[in-house]
Amino acid sequence: MPQVSMTVNGRKVSGEVEGRTLLVEFLREGLRLTGTHVGCDTAQCGACVVHVNGNSIKSCNIFALEADGAEVTTIEGIAGKDGSLSVVQAAFQTHHGLQCGYCTPGMVMTATSLLKENPAPSEAEIREYLEGNICRCTGYHNIVKAIQAAAAELGSNRVAAE
Structure with missing residues (x-):
């Protein structure tokens, strides 16, 4: 079986995968990073969005082998090292940007890319x-509203740093 290696949330990982293994399956089943959700399996819903080499992608639409050597960030990887929520995650919580929460990881990852x-x-x-x-x-x-609040907070953080 083919071997895949990548950096996920700052940690080097590798594993054997079948050629047809999707990145979302490798993350959820192989690495037990279950924050990335599988919604539609057809790249329609966005619940599986992760960042690959800094770009938002739907991880149900890419094979794990295509991410070989890549830098992958999942919803678990955008929190602070101490476990604190990122600005975008905190804004979703504060402004009730979630209800059932199923789409939330993909929404947060997409919003994070937008604000960059x-x-x-x-x-x-x-x-x-x-x-x-x-x-x-x-x-x-x-x-x-949550994304607007995150943008405002990140903007005030940028101004304070200058």
Whole structure:
């Protein structure tokens, strides 16, 4: 069986995988990182979004072998080393950007990418960026509010650091 090696959440990992093993399966079953969810298995819902080499990807749409040698960050990897929530995670919690929570890891990972690309997105830009992520519970209102709050906090942190 083929061997795959990558860095996941800052830790070098490797394992044997079948050629058809999806990255999401390797993360969840091989590494026991179950924060990344499998929603649709067809790259439609976004529950499985992770970052591969800094880019948001739907991990149900890529084979583990395609991520060989890559830097992968999952929802578990964006929290602080002390376990504290990231700014985006905390904003989702504070602003009730989740209901059942199934879509939340993908939403948070997508929002994190958005705020790296666009530190001060408009509501329309947030909604457009989230188009590949489906939430069946919240109607997106609080998700958008959470991302706006995270953007504001990250913006004030940038100003304070300057």
